[in-house]
Amino acid sequence: MKGQAPITQLLGEWQTGDKAVMTEIMPLVYDELHRVARRYMHRESSQHTLQATALINEAFCRLGNVETEIRDRGHFVGIVSMLMRQILVDHARAKATKKRGGEVNKVSLNDVQVGTRDPSVDVLALESVLEVLARTDPRKVRIAELYYFCGMTYDQTASALGISTSTLHRELAMLKALLLQKLSHGHP
Amino acid sequence: MSLERFQDRWHELDRLFQQACDLPREQLEAFCTEAGGDDPEFGRFLYELVTAAEGDDARVRDSISDVAHDVTSGGGLEGERAGVWLVGKLLARGGMGEVYLATRAYSQFDEIAILKVMRFRLNKTEFVRHFESERQVHAALSHPYIPELLDAGQLEDGRPYLVAQFVDGVAIDEYCASHSLSVAERIKLVEHVCKAVQHAHANLVLHLDIKPSSILIEKDGIPRLLDFGVSRLLGQAEEGHDSFTPVYASPEQLTQETPTAASDVYAIGGLLYCLIEKEPPFTADRQAPAKTQLADREAVANKLKRTMIPTRADRELRAIILKAMAIDPAERYHSIAALLQDLDDYRNNVPVSAIQPTVAYRTAKFVRRNIVLLSVAGALVALLAVFAVRGA
Numbered sequence: 194m195k196g197q198a199p200i201t202q203l204l205g206e207w208q209t210g211d212k213a214v215m216t217e218i219m220p221l222v223y224d225e226l227h228r229v230a231r232r233y234m235h236r237e238s239s240q241h242t243l244q245a246t247a248l249i250n251e252a253f254c255r256l257g258n259v260e261t262e263i264r265d266r267g268h269f270v271g272i273v274s275m276l277m278r279q280i281l282v283d284h285a286r287a288k289a290t291k292k293r294g295g296e297v298n299k300v301s302l303n304d305v306q307v308g309t310r311d312p313s314v315d316v317l318a319l320e321s322v323l324e325v326l327a328r329t330d331p332r333k334v335r336i337a338e339l340y341y342f343c344g345m346t347y348d349q350t351a352s353a354l355g356i357s358t359s360t361l362h363r364e365l366a367m368l369k370a371l372l373l374q375k376l377s378h379g380h381p
Numbered sequence: 382m383s384l385e386r387f388q389d390r391w392h393e394l395d396r397l398f399q400q401a402c403d404l405p406r407e408q409l410e411a412f413c414t415e416a417g418g419d420d421p422e423f424g425r426f427l428y429e430l431v432t433a434a435e436g437d438d439a440r441v442r443d444s445i446s447d448v449a450h451d452v453t454s455g456g457g458l459e460g461e462r463a464g465v466w467l468v469g470k471l472l473a474r475g476g477m478g479e480v481y482l483a484t485r486a487y488s489q490f491d492e493i494a495i496l497k498v499m500r501f502r503l504n505k506t507e508f509v510r511h512f513e514s515e516r517q518v519h520a521a522l523s524h525p526y527i528p529e530l531l532d533a534g535q536l537e538d539g540r541p542y543l544v545a546q547f548v549d550g551v552a553i554d555e556y557c558a559s560h561s562l563s564v565a566e567r568i569k570l571v572e573h574v575c576k577a578v579q580h581a582h583a584n585l586v587l588h589l590d591i592k593p594s595s596i597l598i599e600k601d602g603i604p605r606l607l608d609f610g611v612s613r614l615l616g617q618a619e620e621g622h623d624s625f626t627p628v629y630a631s632p633e634q635l636t637q638e639t640p641t642a643a644s645d646v647y648a649i650g651g652l653l654y655c656l657i658e659k660e661p662p663f664t665a666d667r668q669a670p671a672k673t674q675l676a677d678r679e680a681v682a683n684k685l686k687r688t689m690i691p692t693r694a695d696r697e698l699r700a701i702i703l704k705a706m707a708i709d710p711a712e713r714y715h716s717i718a719a720l721l722q723d724l725d726d727y728r729n730n731v732p733v734s735a736i737q738p739t740v741a742y743r744t745a746k747f748v749r750r751n752i753v754l755l756s757v758a759g760a761l762v763a764l765l766a767v768f769a770v771r772g773a
Contacts, residue, residue, distance in 0.1 A: 281445060284452045312447035319441065325384045329391040341441055367398050370434035371384060372441050378429055 267353045271335065274343040281342065282320045285313035315376060322375050326368075333368045340365065341372075387423055394427065401431045458498065462486060463542055464534040466496055483544060493547040494531055498540050505535075519609065521584045526577035528605050548605045550597030557656055564698070565728050567656045570604055572724050575649060577606045579717040582642050589640050590627040591648035593655055629662075632678050632708050635671045643710035646720055650705025650713075654681070657698060662706070682708055697727055700735035 319337075326333050332354070339350040351361045387394055397416050404412055409431060417424020458468045458481060469482035472495070483496035519530035532544040551559070553574075557567050574596055578588055588609055595607045627634060631647035634640050654662040663677040685703040701723050707713045714720040723733040730750040732743050 280452060281448045285448050288451070312444040313451070315440065315444035316448045319444070322384055325388055329388050330395070341438075341445055344442075344446075363399060366402060366434055367395060367430075369436075369438050369441070370398065370430040373433040373436045373438060374426075374429050375383070376440055377433065377436075 267355075270343075270353055271339065274338040274345075275335075278320075278323075278338045278342040281316060285316040285320075288313040289317060318375050319372055322371050326371070333364055333371075336361065336364055336368055337372075384426075387426060390423065394423075394430075397427055398430055398434075401427060402434060458536075463496060463498075463536060463544075464532065466494070466532070466544055468496055482547065494544050495528075495547050496542055496544050498536065498542045518584075518586050522581055522586060522609060524577050524580040526573060526604055526606055527581070527609060528607060545607070548597045548599065548607065550599040550605060552594045553596040553598055553604065553652070554593040554655060556598040558659070564657060568653075568698075568724050568728055570598070570602075571649065571653050571656065572721055573604045574606060574652070575717050575721040575724070577604070578645055578649065579721065581609060582645070582717055587640060587642060588645050588648075589634070590629075591645060591652060592628040593652060593661075594628075596652070630674070631710070632675055633710055635674050635678070637671075641710060642716065643713045646705050646713045646717060647707075647710075649717070649720065650702050653698075653705065654702050657702070678706075679708060682706060697733050697736055701727060701733060704735040 319341075323334050323337055326337075335354060336350060339345045339353055340347075345353070347358055347361060351358045354361070356364075401409060401412055401416075410428065413424040413428040413431070414421070415424070416427055458479070459471060461468050463483070465486055466483040467486045469484065471479060471481055473480045479498050481496045481498070483494045485492055485494075516530065516533050523529070528546040528548050530543060530545050533542065534544075535541050550556070553570060556562075557570070562570070574591070578591070581588060586609060588606070590608055591606070597605045597607060599605065627648070629648040629651040631640065631644040634644055651662050662681045663674075669677075682703065685699055685706070701720075704723075705713055705720055714723070719734065723735055726733050730746055732738060732746045736742055
């Protein structure tokens with residue numbers, strides 16, 4: 194990956210309307226994003242290279258619709274992480290709607306899978322917390338996107354937001370408490 | 382109780398939370414009650430938050446990562462149609478794709494099948510080329526230990542799927558453990574597996590991904606060998622992409638050479654090792670570079686040669702595993718039949734081909750095989766000697 198200047202410059206040109214620049218930006222930022230997406234595939238990381246790529250492609254497709262001005266690489270990563278959250282929440286919502294729609298499932302074998310925790314229901318619960326936070330404390334939402342939805346480390350999250358790790362530590366404690374409280378008490 | 386209710390008091394909540402976190406546990410409840418003031422629910426919410434903060438956020442991460450899996454693998458076929466099949470519950474998700482339960486739509490009787498969706502996409506021509514030939518291959522395989530292939534097709538997004546008979550069983554290693562099978566019983570099961578593989582080889586089909594999890598044992602003890610040809614399909618489809626590495630891949634598969642029947646022999650050696658030693662022969666890290674994995678294979682061979690795993694396998698069994706898992710394919714059993722013969726001989730105390738046929742070895746086997754007969758003969762000889770002495 195090259196230095197930061199060319200990316201920032203390219204991002205600027207892309208923002209001002211030169212869409213062809215995207216083809217130049219892609220390979221530059223791609224590696225970075227690829228790592229980002231892979232991180233939350235942590236549990237079986239080796240097998241999901243292709244899936245991570247697919248996710249990033251989707252993030253890029255949505256990026257074409259972003260109206261905000263992109264300042265620099267950190268900002269860019271922030272926007273992509275926001276998109277990641279959006280993609281995942283949309284997916285979880287679609288899944289929940291389908292279930293409520295009462296799709297008939299002829300297969301009724303119940304002895305094969307144990308544990309009924311539904312990740313999409315969990316993600317929607319997390320999202321409901323973030324929606325309230327967006328009004329009261331937007332910085333915690335950014336932290337959630339970077340740290341949880343993009344699987345960034347402490348240091349990366351702090352530097353993307355330009356805050357100290359001790360500030361992050363305090364913010365994250367509250368954020369984690371809100372999310373866990375929602376999952377264990379406030380679940381619909 | 383949710384955050385929404387207290388969003389007007391957000392900054393107060395944030396501040397109190399930081400304070401409460403630093404308090405000794407025994408003071409927490411009183412602090413929260415006081416903080417609540419007129420609104421006891423506010424106090425309780427604060428208390429819940431502080432106690433939640435001590436928890437592990439693994440569930441947050443796992444849920445997010447599960448949904449990410451769903452998005453990226455295009456999962457969530459549940460309730461959808463695939464050809465004439467109605468897709469049911471997701472059973473498993475792995476390197477090759479997803480496995481669902483399925484039933485035939487518009488069918489009078491509830492035939493339950495397994496629907497496997499591959500994770501790669503093919504265009505129509507590629508699909509026809511790969512899958513139609515595969516379907517013919519499967520049609521040729523008719524063996525009681527190999528589940529029948531019922532259908533194959535392609536989803537709208539280009540991903541191919543296979544539909545096979547549903548097998549209600551547990552993986553062979555789990556089955557051996559939960560039924561506390563003896564070594565002989567374990568070997569007998571492996572012999573059954575060998576017979577299924579032998580049948581496939583006779584029909585010019587290699588399995589190339591034999592591993593404990595692809596052998597299910599049904600309640601009546603009948604083994605079923607799953608996923609025939611799937612790895613080959615993956616290998617073809619992913620040329621130039623990240624290549625598919627079977628768990629018990631033979632050295633030649635690791636180095637991308639053309640696999641042969643000897644590669645299946647190697648994997649059965651690994652299976653045998655796993656069932657006898659009760660642990661996999663090597664760490665199945667598909668991500669590790671081929672060089673590291675090859676070194677692992679060599680370490681196993683050396684371990685077997687130096688008799689460093691005498692715990693459960695005796696000298697002969699070790700020799701059988703060593704021969705099946707030889708690094709050089711030419712040093713392995715030349716066919717599944719030969720391996721099968723040795724396993725059978727081992728169980729019956731007949732000399733096995735994996736051990737050099739010395740006179741001492743053959744005599745020892747002869748003695749063990751005929752131990753009762755020889756004891757009687759020995760007693761007779763002794764009696765005769767006694768009589769001979771008396772007579773003198």
